[in-house]
Amino acid sequence: MLMLARALALSLTLVSATVAFASPTYRTITQFPNGTFVENIGVRHDGSLLLTTLTGPELWSVDPYTGSTSIVATFPNATSTVGLAQYSLDIWAVAVGKINMSAFEGIPGTFGIWLVDFNHPKKPRVVKQVPVPAAQDLNGLACCDVRGRLLAADSNAGIIYAVDVYSGVSEPILSGPAFAHPVGGFPIGVNGVRILPKENPDTLFFTNSAGAVLSRASLSSKDDVQTIVGPDFAGVDDFALVPRALSRKTLAFVAFNNGNQLLRVTRDGKTDVVLGAQDSAVLPGPTSAQLSHDGHTLYVTTYGLGGNPINGTFSEGPRVIAVDVQHLI
Secondary structure (H helix, E strand, C coil): CCCCHHHCCCCCCCCCCECCCCCCCEEEEEECCCCCCEEEEEECCCCCEEEEECCCCEEEEECCCCCCEEEEEECCCCCEEEEEEEEECCEEEEEEECEECCCCEECCCCCEEEEEECCCCCCCEEEEEEECCCCCCEEEEECCCCCCCEEEEECCCCEEEEECCCCCCEEEEEECCCCCCCCCCCCCCEEEEEEECCCEEEEEEEEECCCCEEEEEECCCCCCEEEEECCCCCCEEEEEECCCCCCCCEEEEEEECCCCEEEEEECCCCEEEEEECCCCCCCCCEEEEEECCCCCEEEEEECCCCCCCECCCECCCCEEEEEECHHHC
């Protein structure tokens, strides 16, 4: 979820990132109208893309080759779709709830996780709702811990919930200063969450937007939290993890929302600017990123800076962008 500059009194200066290589080639796949807020992205097994939107209770599909778009699911009693994660083969979990966009805060008690099953010949089916009644503002979503539970970030409360979709039970498993936002500050702490269940199922990677960091936490030890990069990146949003099978050097690509930049984070904690700049319209307000299955393409979503124009003048509708990252993996 983005960090609106008008509400966030944090430095936007990129302190430790450098540009260490030629800018990659990229292309715009599709663009949404002004007033739309594209929040998160997923890559289905067939290579098509799924998008969530804060400005509508919808799940969108995008063809990465033609740019064609369609709404594949809508959710009742909600205003927004937020986090997104594949739960099992072509069954996707979507965090859904109500968000007050003028204050940019979730409405407590409205959030839950829905499952959308694409394993049907005609159209996907919304098959299950799992309420998370204690959540104040669900955001990032990851699958899964060693018990097969979804991991959901509550950005306002600074809590990671484990959600069992079979029993419907949700419980807080991680919290504390690393996940929280400053008291009285902009209420987006823990934001994006990712896990590599086949590689390291005990480790949760997460961003804290107000804390300006990318970190890792052990799911089996509440006190084991380590900062990977930061606190130089106020407004870091969602990110794509890179499995070791694809790269032994690159750990993640991070959407640096307030910096209008895409960052690469290496496994030894170094950070490079891949694309964009603070005053550039190349990547206005990136919100999320995910790799193609072969690791050659990074798909990035933007929100277009409708509420925070570059130099006070430039904004546009959200875009979905394909970035060639073969030489960066």
